Amino acid sequence: MSDTPIFRFAPTPNGPLHLGHARSAILNFEAARATGGRFLLRIEDIDATRCRPEYEAAIFDDLAWLGLDWEQPVRRQSEHMADYAAALARLDQMGLVYPSFESRAEIRRAVEARPGWPRDPDGAPLFPFTRGAMSEAIRERRRAAGEPYALRLDMRAALDQAGQPLSWHEEGEGIIPADPAAWGDVVIARKEVPTSYHLAVVVDDALQGITHVVRGTDLRPSTSVHRLMQHLLGLPAPVYRHHTLVLDEQGRKLSKSLGAPSIAGLRVQGMAPEEVKRLAMNGI
Numbered sequence: 001m002s003d004t005p006i007f008r009f010a011p012t013p014n015g016p017l018h019l020g021h022a023r024s025a026i027l028n029f030e031a032a033r034a035t036g037g038r039f040l041l042r043i044e045d046i047d048a049t050r051c052r053p054e055y056e057a058a059i060f061d062d063l064a065w066l067g068l069d070w071e072q073p074v075r076r077q078s079e080h081m082a083d084y085a086a087a088l089a090r091l092d093q094m095g096l097v098y099p100s101f102e103s104r105a106e107i108r109r110a111v112e113a114r115p116g117w118p119r120d121p122d123g124a125p126l127f128p129f130t131r132g133a134m135s136e137a138i139r140e141r142r143r144a145a146g147e148p149y150a151l152r153l154d155m156r157a158a159l160d161q162a163g164q165p166l167s168w169h170e171e172g173e174g175i176i177p178a179d180p181a182a183w184g185d186v187v188i189a190r191k192e193v194p195t196s197y198h199l200a201v202v203v204d205d206a207l208q209g210i211t212h213v214v215r216g217t218d219l220r221p222s223t224s225v226h227r228l229m230q231h232l233l234g235l236p237a238p239v240y241r242h243h244t245l246v247l248d249e250q251g252r253k254l255s256k257s258l259g260a261p262s263i264a265g266l267r268v269q270g271m272a273p274e275e276v277k278r279l280a281m282n283g284i
Contacts, residue, residue, distance in 0.1 A: 041074050066263070087233055101139070127186075149190070155180065212239050
């Protein structure tokens with residue numbers, strides 16, 4: 001890793017930025033400035049169905065309006081699928097990846113048939129099937145037939161290969177034990193796209209030399225999966241800092257889907273950049 005601190009802000013261009021995004025961007029930008037470090041902008045656009053160029057352009061406009069600047073060129077995930085495919089192939093060679101063909105409806109029915117079935121830290125039910133429930137021959141036959149599938153990480157095998165307890169360094173707290181098993185057999189790629197958030201984020205951070213990951217506390221539990229992926233792929237582990245979220249008047253985290261007020265909208269209402277930055281940092 002570089003001796004120079006390197007921070008990044010990595011939004012998804014599937015809608016306008018809101019105050020929660022602004023808080024993360026500002027914290028990363030100010031940390032880089034305070035430490036004499038670098039501030040990078042990364043566009044996480046692996047979801048081609050929801051990400052749009054106009055949203056990406058709006059991200060640039062909003063951040064510049066807030067007084068932030070970043071290094072060029074900007075890394076776009078959609079332009080680096082080969083990097084993710086290479087990491088996926090490595091995990092596959094280790095025997096840790098398998099295709100799952102169960103539909104969302106099949107997964108839902110299996111979970112409903114098992115009251116009290118455990119859920120991951122995000123609240124979604126753990127994958128209710130096992131790798132061994134279908135033979136490798138049948139999997140390959142269905143795959144060759146062109147059926148849709150998700151590529152999952154065999155969590156038990158991955159933890160066996162890790163062979164040691166994992167942890168991460170949380171700034172201000174110290175060493176935090178990681179618990180990847182709480183996520184079950186997570187999706188790490190799909191038939192159409194050779195990656196997922198969990199895989200792409202660790203590959204990107206390593207390739208960009210990120211030394212410090214500053215992001216919302218809602219992503220703290222996923223750090224357990226990221227530490228496992230870093231260990232398996234031989235990638236360095238950044239220092240992490242998970243900051244508090246900006247909440248709405250009902251105490252919910254701001255969300256595009258819930259209609260959180262956008263930075264652009266606040267701008268149209270006549271707010272100055274410093275006013276919006278104060279709202280982002282102090283809350284609504």
